[in-house]
Amino acid sequence: MSVCGGHVFSEVRGTLVSRISLGTGAAWLEIRLPGPIPPVRAGQFALLSLPEVCDPLLGRPLAVARAQEDRVSFLCRRAGRGSGLLADLIPGQSVDLRLPLGRPVEVPQDRPVWFLGGSVGAAPLLMAPVPPGFRGWVLGFRDASWGPALEHLRGLLAGLPLTVACDDGSLGPKGNAVSALGERVRPGDCVVACGPEGMLQALRDLSRAGGFQAILGLERRMACGFGGCLGCRITRRDGTSARVCVDGPFFDGEELGDDVFA
Ligand code: FES
Structure with a gap:
């Protein structure tokens, strides 16, 4: 685990285990992680990048759509080169992740x-x-x-x-x-x-x-x-x-x- 400015996150290399095409360049991606990570809550996100890929240099921020044990899932829509590479991943490929990032969303409990x-x-x-x-x-x-x-x-x-x-x-x-x-x-x-x-x-x-x-x-x-x-x-x-x-x-x-x- 890493700590920067009081923020605790993990940097891990995961493996894509499932990809469901949702049409229009979008996909549901399920990634298996190599071990436990800090708890992930709704509203938090990850930075995803591909090993050995320098273009784009920066990771792509994607909201965590589901987190269960050693699996995290994302909805990825092709919006540029980085998100396109992620949306086109095939099972078995490696993905580098930094997560969890951001503050969980605070949903009011006292009103509609x-x-x-x-x-x-x-x-x-x-x-x-x-x-x-x-x-x-x-x-x-x-x-x-x-x-x-x-x-x-x-x-x-x-x-x-x-x-x-x-x-x-x-x-x-x-x-x-x-x-x-x-x-x-x-x-x-x-x-x-x-x-x-x-x-x-x-x-x-x-x-x-x-x-x-x-x-x-x-x-x-x-x-x-x-x-x-x-x-x-x-x-x-x-x-x-x-x-x-x-x-x-x-x-x-x-x-x-x-x-x-x-
Ligand atoms: S300060 Fe670096 S991405 Fe927000």
Whole structure:
């Protein structure tokens, strides 16, 4: 185990044991670790890289979608070269991981709570314990090419209330996750969300107008993941700065400066 700036994590070489293609360049990756690691909780992430690969140089931050004994799983979507290499891994290949990183998401226990996810961006909340006031999941997808991802998520969320929205109406009622949440959310509720920045910004704006709390999971490029490089710094509304990797990745929408989504 390593300790940097008070943050405890492991650096290990794991082996991909299972890959499920979810279409559209996305995949569910299950990795076996060589030994025990510090406990992983919902909202935390890992930096993944491939041995002997220097391009890209930096690891790719991925939320831990499941952690059981010596296995960790991730939802990976091809968004560039690094994530593409990971999404195309085949069982038996080695993966270097630094984990767990980031603070666990704190889900309110004293009010109605919704979980909102933009397709496979929902990964950080998949391990979150269901709070007493849970109202349901709302997932948004672009089009029918995300059908396999939706079915995989349905399986993981079996038994929980789930609303699906789709930009072109092919997988559910036409609209996006924020519009599907729409008037169902009440003042005083809390919406915990992760996914594309446009979705998070729309939710943050809606929460300010609607009087509900929005807790938003941010994604940033990361070099170290433990607060050392300042590469993931953002500005809070009060002018102070925060590092997404150690102060987040989840932040109260009220904390965030207006330029976070610029
Ligand atoms: S990634 Fe280095 S400080 Fe956040």
